[in-house]
Amino acid sequence: MALGWEDIRTEVLRRIEARHWAPGALIPTEEALAEELGCARTTVNRALRDLAAAGLLERRRKAGTRVALHPVRRARFDIPVTRLEIEGRGQSYAFHLIEERRAEPPAAVASLFRSPPGVPLLRLRGLHLADNRPALYEERWLDPAVLPEPAPDFRRISPNEWLVSHVPWTGGDIAFSAANACPEEADILGCAPGAALFVCERVTEAEGRPITSVRLLHAPGYRLRADL
Amino acid sequence: MALGWEDIRTEVLRRIEARHWAPGALIPTEEALAEELGCARTTVNRALRDLAAAGLLERRRKAGTRVALHPVRRARFDIPVTRLEIEGRGQSYAFHLIEERRAEPPAAVASLFRSPPGVPLLRLRGLHLADNRPALYEERWLDPAVLPEPAPDFRRISPNEWLVSHVPWTGGDIAFSAANACPEEADILGCAPGAALFVCERVTEAEGRPITSVRLLHAPGYRLRADL
DNA sequence: AAGTGGTCTAGACCACCGG
DNA sequence: CGGTGGTCTAGACCACTTA
The missing domain is CATH 3.40.1410.10 (Chorismate lyase-like)
Incomplete structure (x- = not known):
């Protein structure tokens, strides 16, 4: 087995894109996902944190994690010398x-x-x-x-x-x-x-x-x- | 104490900016830093990973972590609807x-x-x-x-x-x-x-x-x- | 007050890759 | 081959925020 955090991220992303979790909807807690997917909560946390940084999820303590309603496209670029x-x-x-x-x-x-x-x-x-x-x-x-x-x-x-x-x-x-x-x-x-x-x-x-x-x-x- | 990973990042950043570690130089291993700063290696890892993502450090297995020679400024922006x-x-x-x-x-x-x-x-x-x-x-x-x-x-x-x-x-x-x-x-x-x-x-x-x-x-x- | 995410720890195994 | 970073785990405590 040995699911990595990127595997978890991929699975969560799949569910978002498949509208399994609709925009604005609450998704399961880290603990629930960890149990369902068979990994430690830390691993789920890493995956969800990454998706939140990418703008696809919105997370707040106690309130839980939601699929972003207006997925903001976050672009990055390097400014070299x-x-x-x-x-x-x-x-x-x-x-x-x-x-x-x-x-x-x-x-x-x-x-x-x-x-x-x-x-x-x-x-x-x-x-x-x-x-x-x-x-x-x-x-x-x-x-x-x-x-x-x-x-x-x-x-x-x-x-x-x-x-x-x-x-x-x-x-x-x-x-x-x-x-x-x-x-x-x-x-x-x-x-x-x-x-x-x-x-x-x-x-x-x-x-x-x-x-x-x-x-x-x-x-x-x-x-x-x-x-x- | 309870040093957080952001504290570690701040300290490492301070040493980089103070030229304590020159551009291109090898910095101590995660393990060494963890012992010196009094925290778990995981915490040091998080801090160094963040600085590497920001373009200030370059990390390679076995080769170690170096201060980036040409610090690239990485900018981010959101593209809303x-x-x-x-x-x-x-x-x-x-x-x-x-x-x-x-x-x-x-x-x-x-x-x-x-x-x-x-x-x-x-x-x-x-x-x-x-x-x-x-x-x-x-x-x-x-x-x-x-x-x-x-x-x-x-x-x-x-x-x-x-x-x-x-x-x-x-x-x-x-x-x-x-x-x-x-x-x-x-x-x-x-x-x-x-x-x-x-x-x-x-x-x-x-x-x-x-x-x-x-x-x-x-x-x-x-x-x-x-x-x- | 209680639920949820944020993080720390200590230990472990592994992938990669330079010497 | 062996050193270094990358990651997983299980458990714990804490911070924040909403109900």
Whole structure:
């Protein structure tokens, strides 16, 4: 015998898909399932926990486990370091630093960083190249407090890569959208003005405080893939 | 004491971030950590498994556990039923069916569905409205084999919603990109021709075979948010 | 108050795979 | 071959939440 937790998960999933347990319905308790299926409650727990994490079940103490009424599709994707993403496609990678200076951020960014007015942040702009063609343009604000002495040379290593491997992150927020390229952006990315760009806006936090916010503009043709 | 697995995870994470264990380095075995931290190996296993799933550790039998060299940021997001997403913003929802007919799909779609040439699929086009304003335009191909007799009335329930709650899905693929609105799309979505649209292309499979493919065009201003 | 899921423990066996 | 992670078990206690 020796039923594994994946076997249990498969069986439960089968019953859900076969409408043996209807959406919204209560399913048996872990203890009952363990007895019926012939395994320990721990094993059932592992299987049900996994299905709940996938969005197919809703579990609450005392209330029991229900089949999700509106099965939310939960997608996942990896956000690799830009260099690795490009090299992973078999292309050569290069980074070109466009601007690096201390500057007072616009009000929206300042309030995001909760920094008092008048305190400058580090403004970084740069272009990631794939096979010497523009692939990704980044505009970044960075809290200089995270930089060591001496500061890293962002002409040699992109802020993206330096941050990932030197600053411990604890959380953040990310959003995707589409925007028309303004003339300057079109010039930098080598595309037509007005071209539809895939935009990624990210705020990264460490110890509960934002340390960097970045707006990434992908050259036309970029696709972000995810698994369901 | 009673250290929980989340405490163990926190401690391991602390050591990673403090560079106590450098990227690429081997960390102690589960057994060693269990003894050092004063808990059962099972508890350590749970914590390390979670960190590995998050992309911070790499584990292999016999080889041991290493701190990931290139910490991949894994993001997750939920894709709700369109109606619920709109209503969740406090807006009223409506669906307008633009077209429903049997038609032979283009070659790319036919090969995707692995359907023999000459066999028609169901072509559906429709518009989701938020507060009576265009929010999302969908173009869909659907395998008619999944439809019951009589077929659902897609003027009353959107294909999106009907499929989610009536067809068990087993997997699929999803990709996001940006595109300029063509004149027809601009007319449907009520935006300017050439406006940057957020595009979502999805293929849904059941029992290993594609059952529907859809191209979703979001009205300008749409943002997809995810958690890191 | 009591039922249900969440987790810990100690021990065990096994699958995998590197040396 | 042997070390390491992957998992199962049986029992226990606890936290949460609803009835």
